[in-house]
Amino acid sequence: xxxxxxxxxxxxxxxxxxxxxxxxxxxxxxxxxxxxxxxxxxxxxxxxxxxxxxxxxxxxxxxxxxxxxxxxxxxxxxxxxxxxxxxxxxxxxxxxxxxxxxxxxxxxxxxxxxxxxxxxxxxxxxxxxxxxxxxxxxxxxxxxxxxxxxxxxxxxxxxxxxxxxxxxxxxxxxxxxxxxxxxxxxxxxxxxxxxxxxxxxxxxxxxxxxxxxxxxxxxxxxxxxxxxxxxxxxxxxxxxxxxxxxxxxxxxxxxxxxxxxxxxxxxxxxxxxxxxxxxxxxxxxxxxxxxxxxxxxxxxxxxxxxxxxxxxxxxxxxxxxxxxxxxxxxxxxxxxxxxxxxxx
Amino acid sequence: xxxxxxxxxxxxxxxxxxxxxxxxxxxxxxxxxxxxxxxxxxxxxxxxxxxxxxxxxxxxxxxxxxxxxxxxxxxxxxxxxxxxxxxxxxxxxxxxxxxxxxxxxxxxxxxxxxxxxxxxxxxxxxxxxxxxxxxxxxxxxxxxxxxxxxxxxxxxxxxxxxxxxxxxxxxxxxxxxxxxxxxxxxxxxxxxxxxxxxxxxxxxxxxxxxxxxxxxxxxxxxxxxxxxxxxxxxxxxxxxxxxxxxxxxxxxxxxxxxxxxxxxxxxxxxxxxxxxxxxxxxxxxxxxxxxxxxxxxxxxxxxxxxxxxxxxxxxxxxxxxxxxxxxxxxxxxxxxxxxxxxxx
Numbered sequence: 001x002x003x004x005x006x007x008x009x010x011x012x013x014x015x016x017x018x019x020x021x022x023x024x025x026x027x028x029x030x031x032x033x034x035x036x037x038x039x040x041x042x043x044x045x046x047x048x049x050x051x052x053x054x055x056x057x058x059x060x061x062x063x064x065x066x067x068x069x070x071x072x073x074x075x076x077x078x079x080x081x082x083x084x085x086x087x088x089x090x091x092x093x094x095x096x097x098x099x100x101x102x103x104x105x106x107x108x109x110x111x112x113x114x115x116x117x118x119x120x121x122x123x124x125x126x127x128x129x130x131x132x133x134x135x136x137x138x139x140x141x142x143x144x145x146x147x148x149x150x151x152x153x154x155x156x157x158x159x160x161x162x163x164x165x166x167x168x169x170x171x172x173x174x175x176x177x178x179x180x181x182x183x184x185x186x187x188x189x190x191x192x193x194x195x196x197x198x199x200x201x202x203x204x205x206x207x208x209x210x211x212x213x214x215x216x217x218x219x220x221x222x223x224x225x226x227x228x229x230x231x232x233x234x235x236x237x238x239x240x241x242x243x244x245x246x247x248x249x250x251x252x253x254x255x256x257x258x259x260x261x262x263x264x265x266x267x268x269x270x271x272x273x274x275x276x277x278x279x280x281x282x283x284x285x286x287x288x289x290x291x292x293x294x295x296x297x298x299x300x301x302x303x304x305x306x307x308x309x310x311x312x313x314x315x316x317x318x319x320x321x322x323x324x325x326x327x328x329x330x331x332x333x334x335x336x337x338x339x340x341x342x343x344x
Numbered sequence: 345x346x347x348x349x350x351x352x353x354x355x356x357x358x359x360x361x362x363x364x365x366x367x368x369x370x371x372x373x374x375x376x377x378x379x380x381x382x383x384x385x386x387x388x389x390x391x392x393x394x395x396x397x398x399x400x401x402x403x404x405x406x407x408x409x410x411x412x413x414x415x416x417x418x419x420x421x422x423x424x425x426x427x428x429x430x431x432x433x434x435x436x437x438x439x440x441x442x443x444x445x446x447x448x449x450x451x452x453x454x455x456x457x458x459x460x461x462x463x464x465x466x467x468x469x470x471x472x473x474x475x476x477x478x479x480x481x482x483x484x485x486x487x488x489x490x491x492x493x494x495x496x497x498x499x500x501x502x503x504x505x506x507x508x509x510x511x512x513x514x515x516x517x518x519x520x521x522x523x524x525x526x527x528x529x530x531x532x533x534x535x536x537x538x539x540x541x542x543x544x545x546x547x548x549x550x551x552x553x554x555x556x557x558x559x560x561x562x563x564x565x566x567x568x569x570x571x572x573x574x575x576x577x578x579x580x581x582x583x584x585x586x587x588x589x590x591x592x593x594x595x596x597x598x599x600x601x602x603x604x605x606x607x608x609x610x611x612x613x614x615x616x617x618x619x620x621x622x623x624x625x626x627x628x629x630x631x632x633x634x635x636x637x638x639x640x641x642x643x644x645x646x647x648x649x650x651x652x653x654x655x656x657x658x659x660x661x662x663x664x665x666x667x668x669x670x671x672x673x674x675x676x677x678x679x680x681x682x683x684x685x686x687x688x
Contacts, residue, residue, distance in 0.1 A: 004473050005424070009448045011474050052666055080349070081534060088660065089433040091453050092668075095537060095658040099671045104353050104534035106461060107453040107658070107673075109435050117450060121465065128472035129348050130355050131534070148662075190425060190448035190475070193439060314451070316434040318492075322396055324436075327443045329451075 004127070007222025009215070010189045017126035018181035018338065020133060020174045021072035022295050024288035025064045027142065027168030033270045038292025039169075040067045046143050046168060057141035058093040061086065061170040062100055065137055068172035074133060079103045079174070081130075083122050084137035085114040087145050087166075087283060094137065103135060111312030112208075112237050113191070114138040115171060115287040116331035119308075120188040122175045123333065132176050139170030140282030149201065149317060162203040164239045164281035167269060171287025173295075179338065183298035183306075187223060187334035191215040193314065195327040201320045205242025205266075205278060208311035211328035212238060213249035215309060219332050220255055227261045231303035234294060235330075236286030236310030237266035239279025265289035265310075286310040294335070304337045348471070351566025353559070354533045361470035362525035362682065364477060364518045365416035366639050368632035369408045371486065371512030377615045382636025383513075384411045390487050390512060401485035402437040405430065405514040406444055409481055412516035418477060423447045423518070425474075427466050428481035429458040431489050431510075431627060438481065447479060455656030456552075456581050457535070458482040459515060459631040460675035463652075464532040466519045467677065476520050483514030484626030493545065493661060506547040508583045508625035511613060515631025517639075523682065527642035527650075531567060531678035535559040537658065539671040545664045549586025549610075549622060552655035555672035556582060557593035559653060563676050564599055571605045575647035578638060579674075580630030580654030581610035583623025609633035609654075630654040638679070648681045 006012050023040045031042030041063065048056035061084075069076060082103035085091040091107050098105035110117035118136035125131040143153055145166040151157040175185070194214045198207040212235055220226060227233060238246055243264045250257045265286045266279035290308060297303045309332035315324065350356050367384045375386030385407065392400035405428070413420060426447035429435040435451050442449035454461035462480035469475040487497055489510040495501040519529070538558045542551040556579055564570060571577060582590055587608045594601045609630045610623035634652060641647045653676035659668065 005475065009424075054662055054666065080353075085453065089662065090455065090658060090660040092658070092660040092663045095671050095673075096663070096668070098673075099537040099539050102536055105537050105673060106465065106534065109429065109451040109453040111434065121450065124468060124472065124474050128468065128474070130468050130472070131349065190450065192446055193442040193449050195443050314434060314436070314439040316432065316436040318398055318433065319436045319440070322398065324440070327439050329439075329442075329449060 009218045010187055010222035012187050013123055013127040013185055015127045015177060016184040016186055017123045017175050018178050018184045019295060020176045020178060020181040021068050022173045022182060022291035023064045023067035023071060024169060024171045024291035025060050026288050029274060030167060030169050030269055035269055035292045038296060053141055053143035057139060057144050058096045061093050061137060061139040062097040064170040064172040065097060065101060065135055068174050072174045074174060076101050076103055079133050079135050081125055081134045083108060083118045083134060085109050087140045088148060093139060110329060111314050112281060112283045113310040113312030113329050113331050114283040115290060116308060116310035116333055119173060119333050120190060120331050123185045123188055126175050126177055134175045135172060136175060137172040138283040138287040140166050140284035142166045142168045145282060159277055160202045161277055162241055163277050164204060164266060164279050165276035166282035167280045167285035169284035169288035171291045182295040183335045184338050185333050186336050189215055189219040189332040191330040193327045193329050195325050197325045199325045201315060204281060204313040205239040206245055207313045207326035208328040209238055209242040209245035209249060211330040212246050212309060212311045215330040215332050216250060217253045217255055227257050230261055230305050230307055233262050233307040235264045237281040238264045238311060239266045241278050298335055298337050301337050306335045308333050308335055353562045354531055354566035356531050357467055357471040357529055359471045359521060360528040360530055361467045361519050362522050362528045363639060364520045364522060364525040365412050366517045366526060366635035367408045367411035367415060368513060368515045368635035369404050370632050373618060374511060374513050374613055377613050379613055379636045382640060397485055397487035401483060401488050402440045405437050405481060405483040406441040408514040408516040409441060409445060409479055412518050416518050418518060420445050420447055423477050423479050425469055425478045427452060427462045427478060429453050431455060431484045432492060437483060454673060455658050456625060456627045457654040457656030457673050457675050458627040459634060460652060460654035460677055463517060463677050464534060464675050467529045467532055470519045470521055478519045479516060480519060481516040482627040482631040484510050484628035486510045486512045489626060503621055504546045505621055506585055507621045508548060508610060508623050509620035510626035511624050511629035513628035513632035515635045526639040527679045528682050529677050530680050533559055533563040533676040535674040537671045537673050539669050541669045543669045545659060548625060548657040549583040550589055551657045551670035552672040553582055553586040553589035553593060556590050556653060556655045556674040559674040559676050561597045561599055571601050574605055574649050574651050577606050577651040579608045581625040582608045582655060583610045585622050642679055642681050645681050650679045652677050652679055
């Protein structure tokens with residue numbers, strides 16, 4: 001068996017699994033933002049035609065999955081694995097979607113890192129011939145996340161300056177072993193749980209930044225690459241505070257992270273005029289920005305090489321109430337442009 | 345690339361990943377049961393030396409992981425991946441354990457199917473050379489599960505006859521590519537989410553049985569095997585009601601499931617004198633029975649071939665309150681005795 005493991009935490013995918021198609025469905029606020037044109041559908045309202053916000057989230061995730069398969073002209077019954085998760089307790093929105101998709105399902109919980117975790121495991125399944133095509137998804141909804149992690153919207157809670165706004169959005173990617181698609185995945189780095197003691201559940205960027213710095217520096221060490229090797233390095237939802245912390249932490253570790261290379265999905269999705277404080281968050285943030293903004297540019301060749309690193313804050317309301325600090329995690333995948341001459 | 349996929353949902357592991365070691369830590373009630381001798385430690389009480397049941401659960405999972413590594417004489421820093429989950433919101437007990445283990449972590453949510461999901465993904469990582477050794481875990485705690493899914497213990501809730509008793513227990517297995525260990529994993533079947541409309545959160549056996557029947561019949565179809573090919577087929581925690589439903593459903597599908605072959609971990613762990621109604625449940629049930637009861641017999645050669653299939657009920661309290669029925673899932677792995685002559 002040829003080893004595909006490089007360094008301490010990184011996998012090199014010799015078969016270079018391909019993202020065959022992607023889709024993103026988002027809420028109205030996201031649909032007013034600068035990435036509007038890239039989304040497959042913008043919901044008219046947060047209810048999405050359902051009687052509860054939870055079902056609205058479920059239907060949004062399900063629609064992203066169906067749209068993604070439709071764009072690749074693939075039927076659900078030919079998909080060999082469905083991977084994903086969301087922020088709700090027992091990842092109920094995704095489990096309900098798996099019930100309707102009828103595809104063998106692996107439920108994941110990585111908080112806002114879920115899209116990267118899903119793509120990482122999906123790449124392993126494809127690369128090793130264990131399953132393909134594989135459908136990967138992640139989604140979140142502002143109204144369900146507020147109700148579950150903070151306060152129901154009806155309470156009219158005042159948000160702190162460090163608070164981030166959970167994206168109402170779902171993204172889906174179909175992975176396969178063809179040579180033709182939006183981009184290929186050449187490396188993945190599995191992150192460790194890092195916790196530097198942040199206890200403020202309204203400052204998740206700060207809680208997640210150390211995990212992002214840990215995974216990014218390990219990725220650089222494992223692969224010998226630097227920020228100069230990338231058109232862009234994207235984090236998922238560190239927001240304003242977490243992003244600047246990441247740059248600071250990387251500097252301390254001896255790695256440069258130039259402003260024109262490094263971007264955070266959480267700083268891209270909303271309009272500046274919308275009052276979102278420190279940026280966007282939620283696993284739907286990186287998932288929908290990946291589909292709407294990153295993959296089209298990799299497909300066209302405008303960008304050749306992008307590192308996509310989604311971060312998650314792994315607290316629960318119970319752990320926060322019991323005074324536990326917030327464990328963070330980050331998983332990274334390296335996306336590359338597929339050159340025309342490599343197409344089958 | 346050689347295909348390792350057989351049939352619709354099953355993977356054949358050509359490298360036959362090996363369970364190098366296992367450990368199980370359980371609560372006092374489990375420690376009074378018939379499997380007592382197989383556990384590595386029996387907690388003195390539900391608090392496990394902590395100030396909250398949630399931290400007691402976390403420390404129990406962490407101890408199972410450390411004990412498992414100790415038995416294989418492996419240091420945490422040489423383990424390349426840590427996979428697992430629990431029943432708590434945001435799998436917080438496992439996330440906190442991953443924080444202390446400092447091993448690259450993939451968080452999973454499969455409810456009570458988590459140990460099988462973890463071993464399935466772990467086998468893929470080992471088999472394909474993506475990571476090894478890999479630490480797989482799952483755990484649950486009666487007091488945290490009751491508080492989260494039903495009522496706090498202080499409420500003194502009356503249990504229904506169909507109710508199952510969540511196991512206070514954690515199991516861990518270390519997977520690797522050596523030829524020497526407790527048992528090897530030769531096949532895995534990834535389950536679909538099946539929901540036949542059960543809405544009673546106190547009758548999880550009935551909610552999970554259709555998923556178990558779906559995965560088991562797919563496994564039989566994919567591999568051409570029947571119940572006669574196994575010393576035992578174990579389900580995780582169907583309990584009294586779910587087990588008899590599974591036999592009935594399998595009969596309808598044309599598969600025989602003889603009483604001397606088929607057993608449920610949820611019917612083995614507690615003493616009959618303890619008042620547990622329909623059986624045991626919780627992802628710690630199958631995880632601890634695997635370590636205490638199944639793996640030792642595969643290791644000794646008393647059993648040659650065992651199918652381990654853990655089932656999960658994927659509801660959340662919110663989905664139950666909103667009237668949703670309970671989606672079920674089951675993942676299966678085929679465990680085989682390692683013959684002495686195959687040892688390295």
